[in-house]
Amino acid sequence: MSPSTEPSHWGSFTLGGASYAVPLEHLREAVPAGRLSVWPGTAACVTGAIELRGLMLPVVDLRRLAGAAAAAADRPEDVAPLVIVIAHAGHLLGLCADAVTGIFQASAERVQAVTLADGSEPCVRGSLVRPDHGELLSVLHPPALMALPQVPRCRDPRTATPPDDTAEGARPGRSTIPGGIHWLLVQAGDWRLAIDSARVRMAVPLDGLRPSVLSRMPGNTDCLGEWPHPSHPITVIDPLARSGLGALAEGQARQALLLDTDGGLLGLAIGAVLDVRQLPATALQAMPGGRVTQAQWFAGVLTLEQPSDDRDASPVLALDAQRWTAHAELSNLASLHGQARHADSALATREAATSALTLITYALPAEAGTPIDQIDEVLPWRADRAGLDDDGCNPWLGLVMHRDRPVVLLCLRRWSGVDAGPIDPEASILVVRSGVHRMGFVVPRLLTIESAGWQPAVAGMLRHRSPSPITASRLAQVNPATGPRRLVPVLDLQDIASKALALRAVAA
Template sequence: MTSAQAAHAALGYGGFMLGGMALALPMAALREVVPMVSLCPLPTPNPAVVGGLNLRGVAVPVLDLRLLLGQTAEPLAAPCVVVMVHEGHILGLLASAVTGIFQTADGEVKHVRSDAGAMAICQGTLVRADDGAMVGILSPAAIAAQPHVPLTEDPEPQRSRPLAEAVAGSDPDGDSLSDIEAHFPVMLLRCGGIALSIDALSVAATLTAPSVTPSALAQGHCKGVIAHAGMSVPAVDLQAMLNLGALPCDDAQQAFVLNTAEGAVAFLISEVLDVVRCRRDAVIPVPAFALPHPALFAGALPASALPADATERGDVIRSQCLLINGEALRAQEQVHNLASVAQRRQGAQTAQAGQGGDARSFAKAMHDGQGAQPLLTYMLAGETATPLNQIQEIVSWRPDMAVLEPRGKLLGMLVQRGVSVPVLCLNGLLGLPAPAMTATMSVLLVASDGECVGFAVTQLRSIETSSWEPSLQGGPSPHSHAGQGLRTRQLAKVGPPGEERMLPVLDLQAMARQLQSGALVATPA
């Protein structure tokens, strides 16, 4: 391995997607990633140059590699631009998504033979150590040498100098890379007016203008789901997760994705400010009592350890920025549960696509003893569970939601997404003592026959997968008392091996149907 190859391996690679191609640039050539706004025309005969991007007052040519390779260039849903730097010049590469900074298991590029010209831009392939994906490694020199591709003089050469010097100063045998290894890539980001940072190697992807859609997973810090890589990924308010307040909904302009063993989770932020290299020994400790959630932080980076232009960007990095512990965030219990449930729920939705989502298909699945399903567990007279696919949405209970005085089991009415929804006390429907109306109460919204019913529960517990047990004898009729229904419904086994517990399963869609048909009475006569 040459010294340059060893240096690139130590620094890692920045991965991105373009259409169906997984590509990457050596970190030495990666400047930053920015959202693509409108491009201005540039006078060049190369049709792959799709325009110029205004980057802080500098016109940066943007190259669509698909056109360079003779492929069809379909419109991208949320395009961004990867800014490449080479020999004192910069060039933008169009991308459909960023897949994060990564290192490889063996560090070597498997070189491929190609004809001269456009095909030479790919110098070889690597297998990512984090997800096993095959990635094409781009050659910055070959890209820069393409005919009629204009390059812009780097307006911020000081940002590349330390990196270039580190690579050039490596030992010829590739054994002395201590200066490179003493640094790590850091993604600087903003949540509202708070400056934060995270080890860029822990980030799998960044998303521009994420569209958060409603989901049954929307509870606590989770605001819904984002479509990413063909999956519905839970979208979490990072600022709230860190106990630093809530990110305003209109300020969730970007997101970054962390991969866990269970699945992916996206974290909503205001914007990514930059990706820079910092010395590992520059991280300073922060007293635990000064942080609302100290386990999720690795310390702080003083402004003096960051490039001068990075501290100016966004006008939020003043004396320091807190450094998030990516591994601790990834291992956080809510993140773990959301990733696990989202992955299983997507599989369950695919498997149940032909069944229909009403109470009849639920009852059939229960009777047939079908396989594991995700459950939402909550407190009634003990822990109780309901299949997650019955819950349309979860909202926090607030006294000002009620537009009626409480009457019997009916707590009131709320307006949710333009629909009037009756909210009923689930304890009351089941003949259980009325709970205290506290801030911990949640409302489970359940759809049935085109209408929505809200069931108020005292406390949510968790989202878990289950193994169905055989049905109990003597199941209730559709018109039996709901309290009896809870005691005679099928049980489900939940929990990890060795810690399993049996929970009663409540069919809320059946209960909603009983309310609609008059079999259950919600208000006094």
């Protein structure tokens, strides 16, 4: 992949109804504007200056730069509440902002560039459509902003040596922060969290969050539902509930950070994006003992340099991005909507590779389970879409079209010979792949998604009537977060789908 097509990280913010994007490498942090000091003798776009940890930081109002000398941009009492700090060539400059709207990834080649007739660099170098919800952003060009006439800038104290402003063709100063990380600071309930922004695909509003089959499961504590991404729904979880910090209250899940896990995109629900800060590796301190009950989800406590307000004095818990993106159960949750999956999910491969697995369990009516990485998607049952009249006995329920592909529906309870009867309105469909085909197993009730471990093979575990090809020769010990452990028979739905389709082809 060429450099021009490599995904780039961007920070975005709003001002006066307009939305802007800044390359993340130029984005230092976002701070409260507070009271602006007058800076005389400057360009009209300079609205003043703020004190930033001993520095006088000039602040530019992009509304004035655009010629929109609206009253709101000229009245000190109506100045924007935030200042976005940008960095370039060893210097800093502030930009007025109403709100930080997150971080996202988009290839640099997606920028629709603009040029000026005189060959100079424009402050707005083009436009970019956010890939998550289609919002059009104006792309700012920090070098051009800092080169504006009569716009002062201050030296960046984090650079080791000041850049040579007098030498022709001077090269930009380089930050010497060892192991510096752009941390994305967010508010989640009463907690402030941080995560390495390189692991975040984008931040999206949760206006369209809807309940899912998983969020309705008994015993669910952290799945909030699914966010309707244009290509596939994305599972959204509560990071507080998952990490033992409590739970988000109603109305507190207003945004989601989309993480690139091994199984696809997964949403972490938050209240708001607060800030983006580049900090040295030494800013991350060890987690104090006993502070949280599930410390494995955290990399430590983030120390913010020289707090600028009382809010900065509260602790910031840094999430362990590697654990959140590589954790098997979270990756499997992310993969439940037809996203990228491991090439081979067969039970034999799983047993040979590891003794641990994540089971999705269901009632037949006795509890059974299937490794979650066999499941492509979990859909709600709707009797009106199967296309056939259900006689209460036939296990074959017809076809449903999903993502423009046919899915063959099979009632797992009837196929196993347990009993007949109507399909429960609360039933769910577990979609699995069998070669080029997709089969949807209709199960009466989903129970849990929990970690488990393989147990020795036994014979004849789940009784069935011929010719149904259901066998469960393995047990798994489920290890719930609370409550006693239990043994659950494991069904290989991929193998069952293959045999069932073969029997149907012979019968036809």
